[in-house]
Amino acid sequence: MIYKVKKVEKPHDIVAEVPGSKSITNRALLIAALSKGRSVLKGCLFSDDSRHFIDALIELGFPVAVNETKKEIAITGFGGQIPKNSASIDVGSAGTAARFLTALLGLSKGRYHITSSEQMKKRPMKDLLLSLEKLGAVIEYENEEYHFPFTIGNSGKYADSVDINVDKSSQFLSALLIAAVVMNRTFTINVTGTHGMAYVDMTLKMMEQFGVRAISDKIKGSYIIAEGSEYRALCYDIEPDISAACYFYAMSPILGVKTRVIGVHRKSLQGDIAFLDVLLDMGCKLHEDEESIICEASPDNRIHGGKWDLSSFSDQALTLAAIAPFADEVVEINGISHIKFQECDRINAIITNLGAMGVKAEETDDGVRIFPSKVKPCQIQTYEDHRVAMSFTLPGLVSDGIEIMDPYCCRKTFENFYDVLEECVY
Structure with missing residues (x-):
């Protein structure tokens, strides 16, 4: 199965709701x-x-x-x-x-x-x-x-x-x-x-x-866990999945819009909330109210490059790599050599898919370096990896001709990702 990503012709502000973490x-x-x-x-x-x-x-x-x-x-x-x-x-x-x-x-x-x-x-x-x-x-x-x-x-x-x-x-x-x-x-x-x-x-x-x-x-x-330690039964609320929310927040700089993901807050237990600081470095603005965090694109729609260590939130290496071609300078992602051993070799997935899009990318000692480039049409190989599929959908929102192979491997963590995408983006 192939999902043909549609370029967003008339970008508008995004409000998304993602599953639990x-x-x-x-x-x-x-x-x-x-x-x-x-x-x-x-x-x-x-x-x-x-x-x-x-x-x-x-x-x-x-x-x-x-x-x-x-x-x-x-x-x-x-x-x-x-x-x-x-x-x-x-x-x-x-x-x-x-x-x-x-x-x-x-x-x-x-x-x-x-x-x-x-x-x-x-x-x-x-x-x-x-x-x-x-x-x-x-x-x-x-x-x-x-x-x-x-x-x-x-x-x-x-x-x-x-x-x-x-x-x-x-x-x-x-x-x-x-x-x-x-x-x-x-x-x-x-x-x-x-x-x-x-x-x-x-x-x-x-x-x-x-x-x-x-x-x-x-x-x-x-x-150290002490003898006699016991868990007590609770009624427990699960936070929204920040890893999933980051795909929508990453749409903000590339589409030049505001994005809100319902229920996401800075006090989150999840380390991927740090990806929002990367978006800040890239020129976005962040606001938080009682409902959620809002990410707003830079007023001049510029996306800054730079170097970031993602060792503590490496699931977002793919997300950052997918928007890196639209930055105004090189993007270097460090601290992620271990992602070679996840659902697939994610370093290889980044370099291979960026290469197919005509984007220059090279492996470093502990990550990747990505150069600003114009994105060309291609098919994205997902390697049965949900995060490859969702991340590399992002360039297709800006550039024509991006097709995702085996898109529904995303059911591993976000089975209705493409339904949510179409409802809130187009």
Whole structure:
């Protein structure tokens, strides 16, 4: 399937509404399952990723009630216990579900079989699995070691501490932090690497909202979860997905309009809110009221280039790369070498697709450098990556002839992206 992006002939101010945060929804699903009692999650994201997570919890025996119309999920947890001591689950291509559920099952007594999509089989898991093995997990691999599918469980002979490297994914650390309560002992996680720590901060804040505080020692790079820590069941509101909102905010400078995304505020738990500071640097103006943040294009419609470190909000590297050709000077995106190991090699996706558009782009030691260029018609290769599809839709709003291959891979996190786009942009 191909989506032919229509150039916006008469730009107007944009008001968009995006789904709930994927990152917050999936963290809330796991924490609610580990809580004692019935939690109700409101404003949830319903997508391929979250549905795989929900289905997995149901397979594990958790009572789950879903109301997609009201965007609500009710989950009854059993204080860190899994109802079934054996089950088979499929995490699909959901990286968060894959890492979070693997940590939970790797610390739980029982025997659990986990499968995934072919895409997820290629994504990094080794550092998390090595840490779980040191914590007493027994893992039987069916094919390639440290890759899905495998069977996992724990005898309960836990260690008091473990090391984890987050250079390839901060989800490894978030997974261990959330699931640590299963062990019911004072437990220390020693961290190396710095990638994606804004997502770890989100994890820590959500854990605390549900009643568990991890003590952080930033000098030693460690976190301690105390024995007896317990999550309490909550009625919990999910924020709008800032990653999704950024696609619409990025339309502001390239179309020369004001953009409002309902419910987005600076106090967000999500690290991607920092992308708005990049837009400020590029010449946009920001205003916030009770309803949301408004992004306004520069009065002279110029878009400034520059250098930005996106290591703490790297999902927006694709978004920035997609609007970079319209800047008045070179755009350099740093701190993103790890995105080669996400849903696809995103560095390659950036350079390949920009090249197809006639835009000069080159890889650097830890990112990409993009030169101002006129965009020519082309087909965008999405590599089954939702963020490639949504990001590279943006140039087509300004230049004729951009076509998105396999556009509905965006259902992974934002299944009606193109419906929302057409409703609020054209």
